Amino acid sequence: EIVMTQSPATLSVSPGERATLSCRTSQSISSNLAWYQQKPGQAPRLLIYGASTRATDVPARFSGSGSGTEFTLTISSLQSEDFAVYYCQQYKTWPPAVTFGPGTKVDIK
């Protein structure tokens, strides 16, 4: 089983600042990683797949990088609507299963 960790658990950032979120996996998953954004009371929204490909209509301020076991989601200049919880997800082991990380909450500093 692939174990996923995300750091930090909470990231306090001022609007306009850069945010860097980390996701690590216990074994190599190549580029089989996605990132999702979830706001309170809402469903998750796909941001990134293939570790670095932005999903449809995702603003360019969101970028993903990494491969193997270490991945990063960068938000270049935080907007008010970006304060949310961000989850990474590996799908190297699909099928039969996928695994989500525990999440990083980005809140207002």
Add this chain to the structure above:
Amino acid sequence: EVQLIESGGGLVQPGGSLRLSCAASGFTFSRFAMYWVRQAPGKGLEYVSAIGSNEYNIYYANSVKGRFTISRDNSKNTLFLQMGSLRPEDMAVYYCARDVYSSGWLDYWGQGTLVTVSS
């Protein structure tokens, strides 16, 4: 516009059963693998089950294997999750989601339906 609308959640006693539905529209439902993902109150996302477009490829998380059954009716554009032997730890919002390339990443999600397991 792609829409996924879950229903069927509610309060059920431990050991009870519940059937969730997910009505899909805005895309050719029969061409896509579909998932159920859940989120316990205040917790993160947990994969539950998935079914291929052809209904024959079916997968479950170990935590629900033998208790939950996923199915789909492509003629009605609907995904189902039959849940049995429910436990307090099954209490969560259950989301259905679409896997666009049967690759494991999920491009559209429903708004979820809450399942409460309590006596």
